[in-house]
Amino acid sequence: MIAIQGATFIYPGATVPALENLNLAIEPGEFLAITGPNGSGKSTLARLLNGLLRPLEGRVLVDGMDTSDDTALITIRRRVGMVFQDPDNQLVAATVAEDVAFGLENLGLPPAEIRKRVDLALKSVGLENLAARPPHLLSGGQKQRLALAGVLAMEPRYLVLDEATAMLDPVAREEILEQVLRLRREQGIAVILITHLMEEAIRADRMLIMKFGRIFWQGSPREISHQERLLAAAGLRLPAVIALAKSLRQGGIKLATNPVCVEELARALWKLASRE
Ligand SMILES: Nc1ncnc2c1ncn2[C@@H]1O[C@H](COP(=O)(O)OP(=O)(O)O)[C@@H](O)[C@H]1O
Ligand SMILES: [Mg+2]
Structure with a gap:
């Protein structure tokens, strides 16, 4: 479980908190969507989940490990995989396969294990035939799938997608989401889908709407039809x-x-x- 307990975060120089006294529990294997208008704190929340940012007040526990504990950070980062909006910032190597291997080499895994995980990760995102291609020659959707493969190879328990498909066309967007949801079904990986698209968010089992750094509403997407006025107050539509x-x-x-x-x-x- 990931437990956020009374977490407040303020960026240096900012006058208002990006997140304020946030409490949230994310269960293993669950499919949670986080939505809300621009600037409502979604990405800040994402960055708290794996210790990229640490709360100024409160704490974040990943399977009991505190993200403010430096000795736990490596394990936490392996457990909580992140894919961001712009894959170019996440791709580092000369070929697709080497890119997926990069994180694994840093873990010091034996070469045979690395090869196995790279093959599996590329297969699970449908890039197995492009293993030798330089990443910069991939399409946007393929790059995003490569970034996903790099994260999957680390065998995370929680997968955070922060607007990861926002720059893609609808077909590529759907493909990636389908792949992620299949992985959830097959491997029980929890999916935390951060999106400003309501259409995407309502596919989750639980939905959370952020506003001004706070949880504005949460519930089942099936209850959202009764929340039209509340949505409008958050600048969102049914x-x-x-x-x-x-x-x-x-x-x-x-x-x-x-x-x-x-x-x-x-x-x-x-x-x-x-x-x-
Ligand atoms: N690096 C940063 N430095 C200062 N303020 C930031 C930074 N990143 C985000 N913010 C501010 O924090 C608030 C929350 O931003 P963010 O978490 O990115 O929201 P969202 O992802 O929902 O658009 C906004 O007011 C934003 O302007
Ligand atoms: Mg964001």
Whole structure:
């Protein structure tokens, strides 16, 4: 579990905290989405999760290890993998395979183990055929998958994606998200998806909305249809599918479920139509 307890963070020179008295528990294997307007503290929160930043007050515990404990930091960084918006800042080596191996070599793992993990990580993101290619020749989506492979090779328990797909086209974005969710299913890796896209956030099991460095709302994405006013106060809007389901309901169409994606809405409508 990752436990954030009363964490406050203020950037040097800033007058208001980027995060204020934040309390949050993230369970192993869970799929949590963190959303909220620009500047609400999402990236700061992400950086607290693996000790890239440390709270000024309060503490952050990763499986019981305090991120302010220097001797635990290496283990914490292995447990909590991070992928950021701009993959170019995360890619370091001359070839795709070497890039994935880089972090593992720093761990001092034996070469055979490194090779095994590199192969597996590249396969799990679908880059196994590009192992010898220089990273700068990859497309944006491929670069982002490479950054993901580098993190996966470290065998993290928690995977934090901070707007990791924001620069990609919708197809590449969906591909990466699908890959990540498959890894969660197969390996039980917790996924912390940080996104300003509500459409993406509602796919999670639990959703958290940040505003002014605080948790503004949290709950199940299925409850969000009742939160339109609250969302508006955070500068957010209901995702299209949920807004549509809501107005269908207001128009007297009795949907049996609370759909959060196109497929669910289609199924609910299909059920109604086939009953008539
Ligand atoms: N490196 C930094 N130095 C000073 N202030 C920062 C820095 N990074 C972020 N901030 C400020 O901290 C607040 C939270 O930012 P951030 O965590 O990046 O939000 P988000 O990811 O939700 O857009 C904002 O007010 C932002 O301007
Ligand atoms: Mg951010």
